[in-house]
């Protein structure tokens with residue numbers, strides 16, 4: 001009897017969840033689902049229909065050996081001269097200006113908005129300025145790409161924004177389809193994505209999830225300046241604040257996200273995209289660092305890797321661009337993958353327990369204090385006494 005060797009994404013574990021395999025599958029047998037840990041993952045829904053063609057693996061940036069170490073690039077500081085756009089964006093609003101310029105040049109935009117009904121971030125496609133505004137501001141949770149990527153019509157031109165792993169898989173797919181020329185791909189310096197289970201707990205415990213008055217959520221808010229913009233703010237339809245998170249060090253979401261407690265395992269163990277490792281035409285990010293340390297309205301870093309990207313940058317209107325060395329533009333970025341902090345497994349375990357049940361017993365904050373902070377304090381005290 002001849003055994004068929006499995007040649008599809010079911011051989012992978014803990015992949016990036018970028019969703020490109022599902023759109024590239026010619027037999028439509030892959031669906032993207034949310035796994036128990038709160039990350040997107042592909043699932044072969046009909047094993048009998050899968051012909052083991054291996055296309056899903058060939059477009060997978062998690063599985064493939066990819067060359068993405070760029071050595072030729074132009075680096076800039078940048079921001080939008082439109083003060084409303086700059087204020088509402090995470091850093092300088094460069095993503096919006098790049099997208100707007102592309103739309104004016106006949107491209108469609110594919111990027112991320114927040115769906116207030118499902119409380120999920122999702123990719124969407126649009127070609128008007130009005131709808132582009134939904135993409136303003138980073139949503140620091142994994143985005144669901146399947147539905148938007150499946151709508152891509154290869155006869156049209158697109159500018160696509162996404163995490164470096166989403167963009168790398170998309171590039172592999174476009175190379176396969178010989179459609180790269182119709183696309184401009186933009187990624188960003190990526191800290192990693194945190195679990196949706198953690199996000200769910202956060203919005204439940206802060207009475208955000210069931211509050212029907214809330215129409216928008218922002219992860220960054222510049223009311224007290226860009227350097228202090230790590231605030232989650234939920235607003236109603238008159239833009240009145242219904243929820244504002246505490247200072248970054250006291251906020252549970254940012255503690256878990258920036259402290260790497262709830263980052264996906266693959267962000268920690270398998271990210272291939274730190275520094276200038278990118279398969280995008282353009283990479284953007286927050287320009288932290290000394291050069292703009294007094295600038296409180298937000299500054300974006302912008303790095304161009306390809307001619308395609310340079311063409312778009314040359315067409316930018318209403319945008320300030322200042323050339324700098326790559327060192328200045330990337331100052332403050334993570335140079336290596338995040339490391340698992342102590343307590344990572346505990347948080348992973350707690351996130352599997354049903355949110356309300358957990359809230360009824362102890363909030364995550366109390367667990368962290370009890371299981372991580374308190375032992376740390378006791379150990380430090382003992383060390384001081386004994387040494």
Ligand SMILES: Cc1cc2nc3c(=O)[nH]c(=O)nc-3n(C[C@H](O)[C@H](O)[C@H](O)COP(=O)(O)OP(=O)(O)OC[C@H]3O[C@@H](n4cnc5c(N)ncnc54)[C@H](O)[C@@H]3O)c2cc1C
Pocket residue numbers: 088089090091092093094095096110111112113121135136137138139140141142143161162163188189190191192193284285286287300301333334
């Ligand atoms: C999960 C995540 C981690 C990040 N980590 C870093 C980091 O470590 N260092 C750094 O400098 N910058 C990071 N960024 C990027 C940063 O938040 C800004 O997007 C960047 O500074 C560009 O600024 P802006 O003002 O133009 O962007 P914004 O107004 O924030 O526009 C962001 C663009 O990114 C897209 N986007 C929003 N949310 C998501 C999402 N969940 N998944 C995919 N695409 C999305 C939108 O379509 C939009 O076009 C991260 C972003 C995300 C979503």
